Amino acid sequence: MATRHPTQRQRIQRPAPMYLQVAQEIAQEIRAGDYQPGDRLPSEAQMVASFGVGKATVRQAIAEVRAMGLIDVHQGKGSIVRGPAVQAVEVDRTIFRTGKKWSVPQPGESEKPTITRTSLDGVPAALLAQPDQDAISVEQMIRDPATDTRMAWRLFIPLSVAASTPVLAEDPAQPIADHYQALAEAGHTLSWEEHVTARTPYPDERSALRLRDTSPLMITYRVTSGTDARPLLCEELRVPATARLRFPLNATKAPAKSRTRKA
Amino acid sequence: MATRHPTQRQRIQRPAPMYLQVAQEIAQEIRAGDYQPGDRLPSEAQMVASFGVGKATVRQAIAEVRAMGLIDVHQGKGSIVRGPAVQAVEVDRTIFRTGKKWSVPQPGESEKPTITRTSLDGVPAALLAQPDQDAISVEQMIRDPATDTRMAWRLFIPLSVAASTPVLAEDPAQPIADHYQALAEAGHTLSWEEHVTARTPYPDERSALRLRDTSPLMITYRVTSGTDARPLLCEELRVPATARLRFPLNATKAPAKSRTRKA
DNA sequence: TATCATTTGTTCGTATGTATC
DNA sequence: CGATACATACGAACAAATGAT
Numbered sequence A, B: 001m002a003t004r005h006p007t008q009r010q011r012i013q014r015p016a017p018m019y020l021q022v023a024q025e026i027a028q029e030i031r032a033g034d035y036q037p038g039d040r041l042p043s044e045a046q047m048v049a050s051f052g053v054g055k056a057t058v059r060q061a062i063a064e065v066r067a068m069g070l071i072d073v074h075q076g077k078g079s080i081v082r083g084p085a086v087q088a089v090e091v092d093r094t095i096f097r098t099g100k101k102w103s104v105p106q107p108g109e110s111e112k113p114t115i116t117r118t119s120l121d122g123v124p125a126a127l128l129a130q131p132d133q134d135a136i137s138v139e140q141m142i143r144d145p146a147t148d149t150r151m152a153w154r155l156f157i158p159l160s161v162a163a164s165t166p167v168l169a170e171d172p173a174q175p176i177a178d179h180y181q182a183l184a185e186a187g188h189t190l191s192w193e194e195h196v197t198a199r200t201p202y203p204d205e206r207s208a209l210r211l212r213d214t215s216p217l218m219i220t221y222r223v224t225s226g227t228d229a230r231p232l233l234c235e236e237l238r239v240p241a242t243a244r245l246r247f248p249l250n251a252t253k254a255p256a257k258s259r260t261r262k263a
Numbered sequence C: 001t002a003t004c005a006t007t008t009g010t011t012c013g014t015a016t017g018t019a020t021c
Numbered sequence D: 001c002g003a004t005a006c007a008t009a010c011g012a013a014c015a016a017a018t019g020a021t
Helices: A018-032 A044-052 A055-067 A122-128 A159-164 A176-185 A203-208 B018-032 B044-052 B055-067 B122-128 B159-164 B176-185 B203-208
Strands: A071-074 A078-081 A090-092 A096-098 A101-103 A114-119 A134-144 A149-158 A191-199 A217-225 A231-240 A244-249 B071-074 B078-081 B090-092 B096-098 B101-103 B114-119 B134-144 B149-158 B191-199 B217-225 B231-240 B244-249
Touching (some): A018 A055, A044 A055, A055 A071, A055 A078, A122 A149, A122 A191, A122 A231, A134 A159, A149 A159, A149 A176, A149 A203, A176 A217, A176 A231, A191 B217, A217 B191, A244 B244, B018 B044, B055 B071, B055 B078, B101 B176, B122 B149, B122 B191, B122 B217, B122 B231, B134 B159, B149 B203, B176 B217, B176 B231
Parallel strands (some): A090 A244, B090 B244
Antiparallel strands (some): A071 A078, A114 A134, A134 A149, A149 A231, A191 B244, A217 A231, A244 B191, B217 B231
């Protein structure tokens, strides 16, 4: 009781951890232009001396700055300041239609696809609304030569859909636009929706997609639906978060019962 | 020379770092069901003993498992196994139209907006194609009470647009659908596109959005364009990557010169 | 309410391995 | 080959949060 001063209790403010302070200091110096893109930051040992903190603190600080995307760190070389020139790859998610033909932008060169049979699980299963079902899976790595960006594409064709539209199963690895056309010719009125999320990549994804540092991973699921909004196909695309996904948006006719806007 | 066996040079394979091995082991045990959602993992000290490695190694391993999204870590409590029940908040990015009125889904409750004047910079500046220009900025925090998810919304109205359509500047904080309507009434034929990216959040964003652990941040920019595809407005929405953004997609009439599909 | 044991968070120091130049 | 720099790993200590006593 006597040891606590009520007037102080409001204002207490603990200092941020030292590693965060150091990180902020480094980030500030970079943004201020003290280091130009391409420059090397002082070595860890030098920072230990100049900041007067331990090595673990410096390393944690550098990890933060790297997570901010301001530097690249290379063993044996040092920490290199990134330029804003890290141009974002733009991945166009538009679906084009010319008469009865469909086409989708191709963001790079594709490697040869792998066709397997898998059980539906996780998000694709939920989006396809068909749990406990198997699907034909087509996997393909896509590489954009201009920026050396790698993307992982995967198509899920539920077996029930392959059964009712056998042409899909005949050549699962054909261009996706041909799948769209086949479904349309089978009498479906197609519509699409896309779901985007992001997460920290797993170690194997980091190496497969050549992800540098702590860059997150964007994952987008495109669901192709037919008549009665029945989901038919699910495409998954995983891209480094250095990219930007582009969606064209059209206004949709509101349902009869229009949504009320909350406060 | 004599110390190197040429026949070995092809097969060398360094073992993975111990912290990754430990992380994989923990992740495997979780996925195998050895620990149920809600269970506490063994404490760091116990792992140090059971794995026979140092504390720093265990901590790095736990950081990996946490980055995989398998556990939540709380100081003083321990590491809690997450359930797959971490339902993703779905943020619907549809734009609805009823006759001459627009509406957009409201993902939660809004706090009171802050109106400032800023200079356009970074992605919004590039998307609005109007560098070296000022803009009216409206900032607002949105909270989804069901999942306690926070989102940061921001609107940029370039001064040139505010000048040619003064009604926008009169009440910048009005519902965004009213801005759309005002622009339509001013003679614009509206269209939208949305750009999505992700990155590691800054420390201040982590606290403002109450981000747990190492969850990345998704950022989406919605650009409203008028006649002649002239960009008019830019909305920025930052949401935790635990959310899913949902876009409806309509096929777009292909331009006269249809895109050729590369190999 | 206050205390205490447990658990994670932060920080230091030191040593060794590996990549780069 | 050697010097430099980052990566990994160990040990130790104290701070801060949590939950039970």
